[in-house]
Amino acid sequence: xxxxxxxFSVAALMKGVAITLVVTVGSSLVAIFLGLxxxxxxxxxxxxxxxxxxxxxxxxxxxxLLVQLYLWFFVLPIFGIILSPWTVAILGVGMNxxxxxxxxxxxxxxxxxxxxxxxxxALNFPRIAMLRRIVLPQAIRSxxxxxxxxxxxxLKGTSLIFFITITELTTASKLAADATGNYLLxxxxxxxxxxxxxxxxxxxxxxxxxxxxxxxxVREVLV
Amino acid sequence: xxxxxxxxxxxxxxxxxVDMPDNLNLDVAAKEKATSExxxxxxxxxxxxxxxxxxxxxxxxxxxxxxxxxxxxxxSGKTTVLRMLMTLERINEGVIWVDGEPLTHMQKNGQMVTxxxxxxxxxxxxxxxxxxxxxxxxxxxALQNCMEAPVSVLGLSKQxxxxxxxxxxxxxxxxxxxxxxxxxxxxxxxxxxxxxxALAMRPKxxxxxxxxxxxxxxxxxxxxxxxxxxxxEHNLTMLMVTHQMGFAKEFSDRVCFFYGGKxxxxxxxxxxxxxxxxxxxxxxxxxxxxxx
Numbered sequence: 001x002x003x004x005x006x007x008f009s010v011a012a013l014m015k016g017v018a019i020t021l022v023v024t025v026g027s028s029l030v031a032i033f034l035g036l037x038x039x040x041x042x043x044x045x046x047x048x049x050x051x052x053x054x055x056x057x058x059x060x061x062x063x064x065l066l067v068q069l070y071l072w073f074f075v076l077p078i079f080g081i082i083l084s085p086w087t088v089a090i091l092g093v094g095m096n097x098x099x100x101x102x103x104x105x106x107x108x109x110x111x112x113x114x115x116x117x118x119x120x121x122a123l124n125f126p127r128i129a130m131l132r133r134i135v136l137p138q139a140i141r142s143x144x145x146x147x148x149x150x151x152x153x154x155l156k157g158t159s160l161i162f163f164i165t166i167t168e169l170t171t172a173s174k175l176a177a178d179a180t181g182n183y184l185l186x187x188x189x190x191x192x193x194x195x196x197x198x199x200x201x202x203x204x205x206x207x208x209x210x211x212x213x214x215x216x217x218v219r220e221v222l223v
Numbered sequence: 224x225x226x227x228x229x230x231x232x233x234x235x236x237x238x239x240x241v242d243m244p245d246n247l248n249l250d251v252a253a254k255e256k257a258t259s260e261x262x263x264x265x266x267x268x269x270x271x272x273x274x275x276x277x278x279x280x281x282x283x284x285x286x287x288x289x290x291x292x293x294x295x296x297x298x299s300g301k302t303t304v305l306r307m308l309m310t311l312e313r314i315n316e317g318v319i320w321v322d323g324e325p326l327t328h329m330q331k332n333g334q335m336v337t338x339x340x341x342x343x344x345x346x347x348x349x350x351x352x353x354x355x356x357x358x359x360x361x362x363x364x365a366l367q368n369c370m371e372a373p374v375s376v377l378g379l380s381k382q383x384x385x386x387x388x389x390x391x392x393x394x395x396x397x398x399x400x401x402x403x404x405x406x407x408x409x410x411x412x413x414x415x416x417x418x419x420x421a422l423a424m425r426p427k428x429x430x431x432x433x434x435x436x437x438x439x440x441x442x443x444x445x446x447x448x449x450x451x452x453x454x455x456e457h458n459l460t461m462l463m464v465t466h467q468m469g470f471a472k473e474f475s476d477r478v479c480f481f482y483g484g485k486x487x488x489x490x491x492x493x494x495x496x497x498x499x500x501x502x503x504x505x506x507x508x509x510x511x512x513x514x515x
Contacts, residue, residue: 113358115354115356115357115358118309118311118354119354119358119359119360121310121311121347122309122311122351122352122354122421123351123371123376123420123421123424124344124347124348124372124376125372125375126344129375133371133375134360138361138362141362213362215362216361216362216364216404216405216406217361217362218406
Protein backbone atom coordinates (compact mmCIF):
# COMPACT_ATOMS: atom_id res chain seq x y z
CA UNK A 1 0.00 0.00 0.00
CA UNK A 2 1.21 3.45 -0.90
CA UNK A 3 2.12 5.11 2.41
CA UNK A 4 1.54 8.58 1.13
CA UNK A 5 -1.97 7.65 -0.03
CA UNK A 6 -2.68 6.00 3.30
CA UNK A 7 -1.53 8.97 5.39
CA PHE A 8 -3.43 11.37 3.20
CA SER A 9 -6.54 9.21 3.35
CA VAL A 10 -6.49 8.90 7.14
CA ALA A 11 -6.20 12.70 7.48
CA ALA A 12 -9.12 13.15 5.09
CA LEU A 13 -11.08 10.55 6.99
CA MET A 14 -10.60 12.36 10.31
CA LYS A 15 -11.82 15.53 8.67
CA GLY A 16 -14.84 13.59 7.39
CA VAL A 17 -15.63 12.42 10.91
CA ALA A 18 -15.40 15.98 12.20
CA ILE A 19 -17.70 17.24 9.45
CA THR A 20 -20.27 14.53 10.08
CA LEU A 21 -20.17 15.38 13.78
CA VAL A 22 -20.67 19.10 13.20
CA VAL A 23 -23.53 18.60 10.75
CA THR A 24 -25.16 15.99 13.00
CA VAL A 25 -25.05 18.22 16.08
CA GLY A 26 -26.10 21.31 14.11
CA SER A 27 -29.01 19.73 12.30
CA SER A 28 -30.11 17.88 15.45
CA LEU A 29 -30.46 21.21 17.22
CA VAL A 30 -32.40 22.60 14.26
CA ALA A 31 -34.61 19.50 14.16
CA ILE A 32 -35.35 19.60 17.90
CA PHE A 33 -36.05 23.33 17.91
CA LEU A 34 -38.27 23.35 14.81
CA GLY A 35 -39.89 20.03 15.72
CA LEU A 36 -41.01 21.45 19.07
CA UNK A 37 -42.26 24.69 17.53
CA UNK A 38 -44.12 23.05 14.64
CA UNK A 39 -45.49 20.28 16.88
CA UNK A 40 -46.91 22.93 19.23
CA UNK A 41 -48.39 24.92 16.34
CA UNK A 42 -49.88 21.67 15.05
CA UNK A 43 -52.11 21.52 18.15
CA UNK A 44 -52.93 25.24 18.24
CA UNK A 45 -56.57 26.13 18.86
CA UNK A 46 -56.48 28.31 15.72
CA UNK A 47 -57.07 26.34 12.56
CA UNK A 48 -55.02 28.50 10.12
CA UNK A 49 -51.96 27.87 12.29
CA UNK A 50 -52.73 24.16 12.46
CA UNK A 51 -52.96 24.06 8.68
CA UNK A 52 -49.62 25.74 8.22
CA UNK A 53 -48.05 23.14 10.50
CA UNK A 54 -49.72 20.33 8.56
CA UNK A 55 -48.38 21.70 5.27
CA UNK A 56 -44.88 21.99 6.75
CA UNK A 57 -45.00 18.43 8.08
CA UNK A 58 -46.43 17.00 4.85
CA UNK A 59 -43.73 18.66 2.77
CA UNK A 60 -40.69 17.80 4.87
CA UNK A 61 -41.84 14.33 5.84
CA UNK A 62 -43.47 13.44 2.58
CA UNK A 63 -40.71 14.26 0.10
CA UNK A 64 -37.19 12.95 -0.31
CA LEU A 65 -34.37 14.40 1.77
CA LEU A 66 -32.01 14.37 -1.19
CA VAL A 67 -34.49 16.21 -3.41
CA GLN A 68 -35.01 18.76 -0.64
CA LEU A 69 -31.24 19.33 -0.41
CA TYR A 70 -31.07 19.75 -4.19
CA LEU A 71 -33.95 22.20 -4.00
CA TRP A 72 -32.18 24.44 -1.48
CA PHE A 73 -28.81 24.11 -3.16
CA PHE A 74 -29.57 24.21 -6.88
CA VAL A 75 -33.08 25.67 -7.23
CA LEU A 76 -33.04 28.53 -4.72
CA PRO A 77 -30.10 30.23 -6.54
CA ILE A 78 -32.40 30.54 -9.56
CA PHE A 79 -34.45 32.91 -7.40
CA GLY A 80 -31.33 34.73 -6.26
CA ILE A 81 -31.02 32.96 -2.90
CA ILE A 82 -27.58 31.47 -2.63
CA LEU A 83 -26.82 29.44 0.48
CA SER A 84 -23.50 27.90 1.43
CA PRO A 85 -23.28 24.09 1.41
CA TRP A 86 -22.98 24.20 5.22
CA THR A 87 -26.15 26.21 5.65
CA VAL A 88 -28.01 23.89 3.30
CA ALA A 89 -26.63 20.81 5.06
CA ILE A 90 -27.52 21.88 8.59
CA LEU A 91 -30.83 23.59 7.83
CA GLY A 92 -31.83 21.12 5.10
CA VAL A 93 -31.27 17.96 7.13
CA GLY A 94 -32.58 19.65 10.29
CA MET A 95 -35.83 20.80 8.68
CA ASN A 96 -36.40 17.42 7.06
CA UNK A 97 -36.09 15.63 10.40
CA UNK A 98 -38.17 18.30 12.18
CA UNK A 99 -41.13 17.18 10.06
CA UNK A 100 -40.98 13.76 11.72
CA UNK A 101 -40.13 15.34 15.07
CA UNK A 102 -43.19 17.61 14.98
CA UNK A 103 -45.42 14.55 14.77
CA UNK A 104 -43.62 12.98 17.75
CA UNK A 105 -44.23 16.18 19.71
CA UNK A 106 -47.91 16.29 18.76
CA UNK A 107 -48.47 12.62 19.58
CA UNK A 108 -46.72 12.91 22.94
CA UNK A 109 -48.67 16.02 23.93
CA UNK A 110 -51.96 14.44 22.97
CA UNK A 111 -51.05 11.32 24.92
CA UNK A 112 -50.70 13.22 28.21
CA UNK A 113 -53.51 12.08 30.51
CA UNK A 114 -56.72 14.06 30.10
CA UNK A 115 -56.89 14.49 33.84
CA UNK A 116 -53.77 16.63 33.70
CA UNK A 117 -55.50 19.07 31.36
CA UNK A 118 -58.62 19.06 33.53
CA UNK A 119 -56.62 19.75 36.68
CA UNK A 120 -54.85 22.59 34.85
CA UNK A 121 -58.16 24.12 33.84
CA ALA A 122 -59.51 23.72 37.37
CA LEU A 123 -56.43 25.55 38.66
CA ASN A 124 -57.05 28.24 36.05
CA PHE A 125 -53.75 27.91 34.20
CA PRO A 126 -53.48 29.98 31.02
CA ARG A 127 -52.86 27.71 28.03
CA ILE A 128 -49.21 28.64 27.62
CA ALA A 129 -48.37 28.08 31.29
CA MET A 130 -50.26 24.78 31.22
CA LEU A 131 -48.22 23.60 28.24
CA ARG A 132 -44.92 24.80 29.60
CA ARG A 133 -45.21 23.74 33.22
CA ILE A 134 -47.59 20.77 33.20
CA VAL A 135 -47.98 19.16 29.79
CA LEU A 136 -44.57 19.50 28.12
CA PRO A 137 -42.45 18.10 30.97
CA GLN A 138 -44.58 14.95 30.81
CA ALA A 139 -44.79 14.85 27.02
CA ILE A 140 -41.05 15.33 26.57
CA ARG A 141 -40.36 12.37 28.82
CA SER A 142 -42.53 10.07 26.73
CA UNK A 143 -41.29 11.33 23.36
CA UNK A 144 -37.57 10.97 24.16
CA UNK A 145 -37.05 7.32 23.09
CA UNK A 146 -38.59 8.11 19.70
CA UNK A 147 -36.35 11.17 19.39
CA UNK A 148 -33.36 8.93 20.06
CA UNK A 149 -34.32 6.84 17.03
CA UNK A 150 -34.88 9.91 14.94
CA UNK A 151 -31.52 11.48 15.74
CA UNK A 152 -29.66 8.26 14.97
CA UNK A 153 -31.48 8.21 11.65
CA UNK A 154 -30.50 11.84 11.12
CA LEU A 155 -26.84 10.95 11.68
CA LYS A 156 -27.01 8.37 8.93
CA GLY A 157 -28.93 10.74 6.68
CA THR A 158 -26.07 13.23 6.78
CA SER A 159 -24.19 11.08 4.23
CA LEU A 160 -26.48 12.62 1.61
CA ILE A 161 -24.77 16.00 1.97
CA PHE A 162 -22.10 14.47 -0.29
CA PHE A 163 -24.41 15.50 -3.11
CA ILE A 164 -24.10 19.15 -2.16
CA THR A 165 -20.28 19.01 -2.28
CA ILE A 166 -19.45 18.25 1.36
CA THR A 167 -16.93 15.47 2.01
CA GLU A 168 -18.39 13.88 5.12
CA LEU A 169 -17.59 10.51 6.68
CA THR A 170 -19.07 8.19 4.03
CA THR A 171 -17.54 10.18 1.16
CA ALA A 172 -14.16 10.35 2.88
CA SER A 173 -14.19 6.59 3.41
CA LYS A 174 -15.08 5.96 -0.21
CA LEU A 175 -12.31 8.28 -1.40
CA ALA A 176 -9.82 6.66 0.97
CA ALA A 177 -10.86 3.20 -0.18
CA ASP A 178 -10.54 4.24 -3.83
CA ALA A 179 -7.13 5.80 -3.24
CA THR A 180 -5.65 2.88 -1.34
CA GLY A 181 -7.63 0.00 -2.74
CA ASN A 182 -8.36 -1.16 0.81
CA TYR A 183 -12.14 -1.26 0.69
CA LEU A 184 -12.53 -3.68 3.59
CA LEU A 185 -10.60 -1.48 6.00
CA UNK A 186 -12.17 1.87 5.13
CA UNK A 187 -15.75 0.75 4.90
CA UNK A 188 -15.31 -1.10 8.19
CA UNK A 189 -14.01 2.17 9.63
CA UNK A 190 -17.04 4.02 8.25
CA UNK A 191 -19.46 1.45 9.63
CA UNK A 192 -17.86 1.58 13.04
CA UNK A 193 -17.60 5.37 12.86
CA UNK A 194 -21.35 5.81 12.54
CA UNK A 195 -22.02 3.24 15.21
CA UNK A 196 -19.56 4.94 17.53
CA UNK A 197 -21.08 8.40 17.07
CA UNK A 198 -24.57 7.06 17.68
CA UNK A 199 -23.53 5.03 20.71
CA UNK A 200 -21.12 7.51 22.28
CA UNK A 201 -22.95 10.74 21.54
CA UNK A 202 -26.66 10.41 20.78
CA UNK A 203 -27.68 7.53 23.03
CA UNK A 204 -26.03 8.94 26.20
CA UNK A 205 -27.51 12.37 25.47
CA UNK A 206 -31.03 10.98 25.14
CA UNK A 207 -30.58 8.73 28.20
CA UNK A 208 -29.43 11.73 30.20
CA UNK A 209 -32.52 13.68 29.15
CA UNK A 210 -34.72 10.69 30.00
CA UNK A 211 -33.28 10.58 33.49
CA UNK A 212 -33.76 14.31 33.93
CA UNK A 213 -37.41 14.18 32.91
CA UNK A 214 -38.22 11.00 34.82
CA UNK A 215 -38.31 12.46 38.32
CA UNK A 216 -41.54 11.42 39.95
CA UNK A 217 -42.32 8.75 37.37
CA VAL A 218 -40.03 6.12 38.77
CA ARG A 219 -40.34 5.13 42.39
CA GLU A 220 -37.16 6.35 44.01
CA VAL A 221 -35.74 5.20 47.31
CA LEU A 222 -37.10 7.41 50.06
CA VAL A 223 -34.59 9.33 52.09
CA UNK B 224 -86.44 5.32 63.18
CA UNK B 225 -86.95 3.03 60.27
CA UNK B 226 -84.66 0.34 58.99
CA UNK B 227 -82.79 2.55 56.59
CA UNK B 228 -81.84 5.08 59.22
CA UNK B 229 -80.57 2.40 61.52
CA UNK B 230 -78.34 1.09 58.77
CA UNK B 231 -77.18 4.61 57.99
CA UNK B 232 -76.29 5.24 61.63
CA UNK B 233 -74.09 2.18 61.43
CA UNK B 234 -72.39 3.42 58.26
CA UNK B 235 -71.79 6.87 59.73
CA UNK B 236 -68.98 5.66 61.88
CA UNK B 237 -66.13 7.57 63.42
CA UNK B 238 -63.09 7.66 61.25
CA UNK B 239 -59.78 8.13 63.04
CA UNK B 240 -58.51 11.65 63.43
CA VAL B 241 -55.65 13.28 61.59
CA ASP B 242 -53.47 15.84 63.35
CA MET B 243 -54.06 19.18 61.77
CA PRO B 244 -53.12 22.69 62.90
CA ASP B 245 -55.79 25.32 63.28
CA ASN B 246 -56.06 29.00 62.36
CA LEU B 247 -55.90 28.81 58.60
CA ASN B 248 -56.16 31.86 56.48
CA LEU B 249 -58.74 30.53 54.06
CA ASP B 250 -61.60 32.85 54.80
CA VAL B 251 -60.42 36.09 53.24
CA ALA B 252 -62.87 35.76 50.39
CA ALA B 253 -65.75 34.55 52.46
CA LYS B 254 -65.67 37.45 54.94
CA GLU B 255 -67.12 39.81 52.36
CA LYS B 256 -70.78 40.20 51.46
CA ALA B 257 -72.98 37.71 53.23
CA THR B 258 -75.87 38.44 50.95
CA SER B 259 -78.80 36.23 50.30
CA GLU B 260 -77.76 35.94 46.68
CA UNK B 261 -76.86 32.32 45.90
CA UNK B 262 -73.20 31.43 45.45
CA UNK B 263 -73.98 29.18 42.51
CA UNK B 264 -77.06 29.19 40.33
CA UNK B 265 -77.89 26.83 37.50
CA UNK B 266 -80.60 28.43 35.40
CA UNK B 267 -82.36 26.17 32.89
CA UNK B 268 -79.06 24.47 32.10
CA UNK B 269 -79.10 21.68 29.54
CA UNK B 270 -76.25 19.46 28.43
CA UNK B 271 -76.41 17.14 25.45
CA UNK B 272 -73.95 14.84 23.75
CA UNK B 273 -75.34 14.59 20.24
CA UNK B 274 -78.86 13.30 20.69
CA UNK B 275 -78.28 12.11 24.23
CA UNK B 276 -79.57 14.57 26.81
CA UNK B 277 -77.42 14.29 29.92
CA UNK B 278 -79.02 17.12 31.84
CA UNK B 279 -82.38 18.60 31.12
CA UNK B 280 -83.43 22.08 32.26
CA UNK B 281 -81.47 22.01 35.48
CA UNK B 282 -82.39 24.67 38.02
CA UNK B 283 -80.36 24.61 41.20
CA UNK B 284 -79.37 27.33 43.66
CA UNK B 285 -76.60 26.80 46.16
CA UNK B 286 -76.38 29.30 48.98
CA UNK B 287 -73.16 30.79 50.31
CA UNK B 288 -71.45 28.39 52.65
CA UNK B 289 -73.97 25.66 51.88
CA UNK B 290 -72.79 22.04 51.66
CA UNK B 291 -74.69 20.14 49.01
CA UNK B 292 -74.29 16.46 48.21
CA UNK B 293 -75.31 15.04 44.88
CA UNK B 294 -76.24 11.37 44.78
CA UNK B 295 -77.76 9.18 42.14
CA UNK B 296 -77.15 6.19 39.89
CA UNK B 297 -74.38 6.30 37.30
CA UNK B 298 -75.40 8.07 34.11
CA SER B 299 -77.80 10.34 36.00
CA GLY B 300 -75.73 13.42 35.16
CA LYS B 301 -74.41 14.17 38.62
CA THR B 302 -70.73 14.41 37.69
CA THR B 303 -71.67 16.51 34.66
CA VAL B 304 -73.08 19.14 37.04
CA LEU B 305 -69.67 19.60 38.63
CA ARG B 306 -67.83 19.45 35.30
CA MET B 307 -70.06 22.15 33.81
CA LEU B 308 -69.51 24.38 36.82
CA MET B 309 -65.72 23.87 36.50
CA THR B 310 -66.08 24.75 32.78
CA LEU B 311 -64.71 21.34 31.78
CA GLU B 312 -67.90 20.88 29.75
CA ARG B 313 -69.68 23.44 27.63
CA ILE B 314 -73.37 23.81 28.29
CA ASN B 315 -75.93 23.73 25.48
CA GLU B 316 -78.61 25.86 27.08
CA GLY B 317 -79.12 28.11 30.05
CA VAL B 318 -76.78 30.12 32.23
CA ILE B 319 -74.61 29.23 35.21
CA TRP B 320 -74.07 32.02 37.74
CA VAL B 321 -71.27 32.14 40.27
CA ASP B 322 -71.11 34.69 43.06
CA GLY B 323 -73.66 36.94 41.39
CA GLU B 324 -72.17 37.02 37.91
CA PRO B 325 -72.64 34.77 34.91
CA LEU B 326 -69.90 32.16 34.42
CA THR B 327 -70.83 30.78 31.04
CA HIS B 328 -71.89 34.12 29.59
CA MET B 329 -71.03 37.77 29.81
CA GLN B 330 -72.78 41.06 29.21
CA LYS B 331 -71.88 42.72 25.95
CA ASN B 332 -73.84 45.71 24.66
CA GLY B 333 -76.68 44.78 26.96
CA GLN B 334 -76.84 41.24 25.64
CA MET B 335 -75.75 37.94 27.10
CA VAL B 336 -73.09 36.38 24.89
CA THR B 337 -70.92 33.30 25.35
CA UNK B 338 -68.10 34.03 27.77
CA UNK B 339 -64.68 34.91 26.40
CA UNK B 340 -61.60 33.09 27.67
CA UNK B 341 -60.69 36.07 29.81
CA UNK B 342 -64.10 36.25 31.41
CA UNK B 343 -64.13 32.49 31.94
CA UNK B 344 -60.74 32.57 33.63
CA UNK B 345 -61.71 35.42 35.93
CA UNK B 346 -64.92 33.82 37.19
CA UNK B 347 -63.50 30.30 37.20
CA UNK B 348 -60.88 31.48 39.71
CA UNK B 349 -63.58 31.35 42.38
CA UNK B 350 -64.00 27.61 41.95
CA UNK B 351 -61.73 24.75 42.95
CA UNK B 352 -62.14 21.09 42.17
CA UNK B 353 -60.92 17.77 43.50
CA UNK B 354 -61.09 14.78 41.17
CA UNK B 355 -61.82 11.11 41.60
CA UNK B 356 -58.42 10.16 40.17
CA UNK B 357 -56.46 12.94 41.96
CA UNK B 358 -54.83 14.27 38.76
CA UNK B 359 -51.76 15.39 40.66
CA UNK B 360 -48.84 16.56 38.54
CA UNK B 361 -46.57 13.47 38.59
CA UNK B 362 -43.37 15.39 37.86
CA UNK B 363 -43.74 17.65 40.89
CA UNK B 364 -43.45 17.02 44.62
CA ALA B 365 -46.44 17.49 46.92
CA LEU B 366 -45.19 20.98 47.77
CA GLN B 367 -44.58 21.92 44.13
CA ASN B 368 -48.03 20.62 43.21
CA CYS B 369 -49.51 23.12 45.65
CA MET B 370 -47.18 25.97 44.65
CA GLU B 371 -47.36 25.81 40.87
CA ALA B 372 -50.73 27.45 40.25
CA PRO B 373 -50.37 30.19 42.90
CA VAL B 374 -47.06 31.16 41.27
CA SER B 375 -47.94 30.89 37.59
CA VAL B 376 -51.62 31.85 37.80
CA LEU B 377 -51.94 34.21 40.78
CA GLY B 378 -48.44 35.63 40.44
CA LEU B 379 -47.40 34.94 44.03
CA SER B 380 -43.70 34.98 44.80
CA LYS B 381 -42.03 31.62 45.37
CA GLN B 382 -41.72 32.36 49.11
CA UNK B 383 -45.38 33.34 49.51
CA UNK B 384 -46.54 30.32 47.53
CA UNK B 385 -44.31 27.99 49.48
CA UNK B 386 -45.56 29.33 52.79
CA UNK B 387 -49.15 28.94 51.64
CA UNK B 388 -48.55 25.43 50.30
CA UNK B 389 -46.71 24.32 53.44
CA UNK B 390 -49.51 25.63 55.63
CA UNK B 391 -52.12 23.74 53.62
CA UNK B 392 -50.12 20.51 53.55
CA UNK B 393 -49.83 20.79 57.32
CA UNK B 394 -53.56 21.26 57.49
CA UNK B 395 -54.27 18.08 55.57
CA UNK B 396 -51.81 16.24 57.80
CA UNK B 397 -49.03 15.86 55.25
CA UNK B 398 -46.45 18.25 56.66
CA UNK B 399 -43.87 15.47 56.55
CA UNK B 400 -44.53 14.53 52.90
CA UNK B 401 -43.79 17.87 51.25
CA UNK B 402 -40.89 16.61 49.17
CA UNK B 403 -42.56 13.35 48.15
CA UNK B 404 -43.63 12.79 44.58
CA UNK B 405 -47.20 11.57 43.99
CA UNK B 406 -45.93 8.08 43.14
CA UNK B 407 -44.49 7.85 46.65
CA UNK B 408 -47.85 8.60 48.30
CA UNK B 409 -50.85 6.42 49.09
CA UNK B 410 -54.22 7.14 47.47
CA UNK B 411 -55.53 8.91 50.54
CA UNK B 412 -52.40 11.02 50.79
CA UNK B 413 -52.60 11.90 47.10
CA UNK B 414 -56.19 13.02 47.50
CA UNK B 415 -55.27 15.16 50.48
CA UNK B 416 -52.51 16.81 48.44
CA UNK B 417 -55.10 17.43 45.72
CA UNK B 418 -57.38 19.12 48.25
CA UNK B 419 -54.50 21.29 49.47
CA UNK B 420 -53.60 22.13 45.88
CA ALA B 421 -57.13 23.31 45.13
CA LEU B 422 -57.33 25.32 48.37
CA ALA B 423 -54.05 27.08 47.57
CA MET B 424 -55.99 29.05 44.94
CA ARG B 425 -58.33 30.39 47.65
CA PRO B 426 -61.57 29.33 45.95
CA LYS B 427 -64.98 30.30 47.28
CA UNK B 428 -66.60 27.15 45.96
CA UNK B 429 -65.10 23.67 46.25
CA UNK B 430 -66.24 20.81 44.08
CA UNK B 431 -65.56 17.22 45.10
CA UNK B 432 -66.14 14.65 42.38
CA UNK B 433 -66.35 11.18 43.95
CA UNK B 434 -63.13 11.93 45.77
CA UNK B 435 -63.09 8.69 47.75
CA UNK B 436 -64.25 6.32 45.00
CA UNK B 437 -60.73 5.36 43.88
CA UNK B 438 -59.46 4.78 47.42
CA UNK B 439 -58.94 1.63 49.41
CA UNK B 440 -61.68 1.47 52.04
CA UNK B 441 -59.35 2.08 54.95
CA UNK B 442 -58.07 5.31 53.37
CA UNK B 443 -61.51 6.85 52.86
CA UNK B 444 -61.69 8.16 56.40
CA UNK B 445 -58.59 10.34 56.28
CA UNK B 446 -59.90 12.17 53.21
CA UNK B 447 -63.41 12.62 54.62
CA UNK B 448 -61.90 13.96 57.84
CA UNK B 449 -60.11 16.68 55.92
CA UNK B 450 -63.36 17.62 54.18
CA UNK B 451 -65.17 17.64 57.53
CA UNK B 452 -62.53 19.95 58.94
CA UNK B 453 -62.80 22.27 55.95
CA UNK B 454 -66.55 22.42 56.28
CA UNK B 455 -66.42 23.08 60.00
CA GLU B 456 -63.75 25.74 60.04
CA HIS B 457 -64.03 27.66 56.80
CA ASN B 458 -66.71 29.50 54.93
CA LEU B 459 -66.58 27.43 51.80
CA THR B 460 -69.46 26.56 49.58
CA MET B 461 -69.15 22.86 48.85
CA LEU B 462 -70.72 20.74 46.20
CA MET B 463 -69.90 17.05 46.20
CA VAL B 464 -70.82 14.05 44.18
CA THR B 465 -70.51 11.08 46.47
CA HIS B 466 -71.35 7.46 47.03
CA GLN B 467 -70.61 7.76 50.75
CA MET B 468 -74.20 7.96 51.93
CA GLY B 469 -73.18 8.08 55.58
CA PHE B 470 -70.94 11.04 54.97
CA ALA B 471 -73.54 12.81 52.82
CA LYS B 472 -76.09 12.40 55.58
CA GLU B 473 -73.83 13.64 58.33
CA PHE B 474 -72.08 16.44 56.46
CA SER B 475 -74.45 18.09 54.02
CA ASP B 476 -77.06 20.76 54.49
CA ARG B 477 -78.93 19.43 51.49
CA VAL B 478 -78.89 16.29 49.37
CA CYS B 479 -79.94 16.22 45.72
CA PHE B 480 -80.91 12.92 44.17
CA PHE B 481 -80.35 12.91 40.41
CA TYR B 482 -82.14 10.56 38.10
CA GLY B 483 -82.20 10.60 34.32
CA GLY B 484 -80.65 14.06 34.00
CA LYS B 485 -82.99 15.72 36.47
CA UNK B 486 -83.17 16.38 40.17
CA UNK B 487 -85.72 13.77 41.13
CA UNK B 488 -85.75 14.77 44.77
CA UNK B 489 -83.89 17.10 47.10
CA UNK B 490 -84.03 18.07 50.73
CA UNK B 491 -82.26 18.03 54.06
CA UNK B 492 -80.41 14.74 54.52
CA UNK B 493 -82.46 13.61 57.50
CA UNK B 494 -85.65 13.89 55.53
CA UNK B 495 -84.31 12.55 52.22
CA UNK B 496 -82.62 9.52 53.72
CA UNK B 497 -85.26 8.57 56.25
CA UNK B 498 -88.39 9.51 54.38
CA UNK B 499 -87.78 9.69 50.63
CA UNK B 500 -90.84 10.81 48.70
CA UNK B 501 -89.80 9.64 45.26
CA UNK B 502 -90.03 5.98 44.30
CA UNK B 503 -86.68 6.20 42.44
CA UNK B 504 -84.97 7.64 45.51
CA UNK B 505 -86.33 4.82 47.63
CA UNK B 506 -85.10 2.20 45.19
CA UNK B 507 -81.68 3.81 44.89
CA UNK B 508 -81.20 4.21 48.63
CA UNK B 509 -82.23 0.69 49.44
CA UNK B 510 -79.94 -0.68 46.71
CA UNK B 511 -76.99 1.38 47.93
CA UNK B 512 -77.54 0.63 51.59
CA UNK B 513 -77.97 -3.04 50.78
CA UNK B 514 -74.52 -3.06 49.21
CA UNK B 515 -72.94 -0.71 51.75
